[in-house]
Structures are given as structure tokens and as C-alpha cells.
Amino acid sequence: MKKISTIVFVPFAAMIFLTGCNEKDEVNSAPPVGKSESTQNTSADEETQDNKEAGFTFKVFDLEAEYEKGSYEVEFDTLGSKTEATIDDGLENKKLEGDEAMRKLNTTLNKLDINSExxxxxxxxxVVKALGLKDxxxxxxxxxxYSDNKEKEYQASGK
Known part of the structure; x- marks a missing residue:
């Protein structure tokens, strides 16, 4: 009987030992796949198309309006990996960021019919009219x- 248990135990122990020493590195889940250069670097045409779908003719919009009793600032940027939007309304003491700011800008900036020309x-x-600002x-x-990659600066003083 001891011989039978030894004959069964030795191969079983060897099987467990050899399984533990397996050199094969199996991965149950794939590592996170990084974006390839072709997806990270979008062309100007693709960015232009994305902005047109959003209704905008620009990639960056940065406004500072100064009033006697405060200021109104808007920042909109689609140049990075994500769109950023901020509205700092010092006239009404309100600040909107992220999705909340983007919702408001979608309704107001879509009214703009401007381009680099x-x-x-x-x-x-x-811009003053679309944002509902006072003159x-x-x-x-x-x-x-702008979506055509032209950058312009505008300035106006007191009316």
C-alpha cells in the first residue's frame, strides 16, 4: 500500500512543483494601450471639423471685459487633449467651470458668425451681443x- 501511495504522490508533487516553476509569463488582462501618434496628433482639418460640429469657428476664445463695477471673463480652449471652459462673471459674482460653463458657452457662442477675416x-x-454684455x-x-489657425487680438475701450 505504501508503494501505491508513493507512486501516486511523487508524480502529483512533481506536477505541482513544475507548474509553479513555469517560465511562461501569462497575462490575464492586456496592459493599457496608449494612443498611437496617429490618434494623438489630430490634423487641423479634423480639429476644424470638430469645432464646426460644435458650432464654433475657433479653437481658443479668451475674453476680458472690464466694467466700473467688475469684470466678465471667458476662457474657452480646445487645443489640449480636452476642451476647457471657464466663465468668471464678476458683475454677478458667479463662476462657472467645466461642463456647466460649456453648456452656457454652447448656447451663447454658437450665435457668433465671425471668422479671421x-x-x-x-x-x-x-461678442458683446452674443454674451449679453452691456455696451x-x-x-x-x-x-x-480661429479654426484656420490664424490668431487675432482685439481691443476696444469705453463707449
Whole structure:
């Protein structure tokens, strides 16, 4: 009987030992796959198309409007890996960021019909109207990078 148990035990022990010493490195789940260069670097045409689908003719929109009793600032940026949006309304003491700011900007900035060839005065006028700002500003500074990659700066002083 001892011989039978030894004959059964020795191969069983060897099987367990050899399984533990397996040199095969199996991975149950694949490692996270990084984005390839082709997906990380989108072309200007793709970015232009994305902005058109969102209704915008620009990639970056940075506005600072100064009033007697406060300021109104908007920052919108689609250049990085994600879209960033902030509205800092010092006139009403409100600050919106992220999705909340983006929802408001979608409804207001979609009204803009401007491009890099639009006259400066018309751009300022359209922006003030679209954002529902008053015309009695002391100073407005606006920087826009359009979807055609042209960057323009606009400035207007007190009306």
C-alpha cells in the first residue's frame, strides 16, 4: 500500500512543483494601450471639423471685459487633449467651470458668425451681443485662435 501511495504522490508533487516553476509569463488582462501618434496628433482639418460640429469657428476664445463695477471673463480652449471652459462673471459674482460653463458657452457662442477675416469692430460687437454684455464697458480684450489657425487680438475701450 505504501508503494501505491508513493507512486501516486511523487508524480502529483512533481506536477505541482513544475507548474509553479513555469517560465511562461501569462497575462490575464492586456496592459493599457496608449494612443498611437496617429490618434494623438489630430490634423487641423479634423480639429476644424470638430469645432464646426460644435458650432464654433475657433479653437481658443479668451475674453476680458472690464466694467466700473467688475469684470466678465471667458476662457474657452480646445487645443489640449480636452476642451476647457471657464466663465468668471464678476458683475454677478458667479463662476462657472467645466461642463456647466460649456453648456452656457454652447448656447451663447454658437450665435457668433465671425471668422479671421471679420472686421475687428464687428467681432467685438458680435461678442458683446452674443454674451449679453452691456455696451458701457471700460475696456475689452479678446484673443481668438480661429479654426484656420490664424490668431487675432482685439481691443476696444469705453463707449
Amino acid at each position: 471679420t472686421p475687428d469692430e464687428e467681432v467685438i460687437s458680435e 458701457d464697458y471700460k475696456d475689452i480684450k479678446l484673443e481668438i485662435q
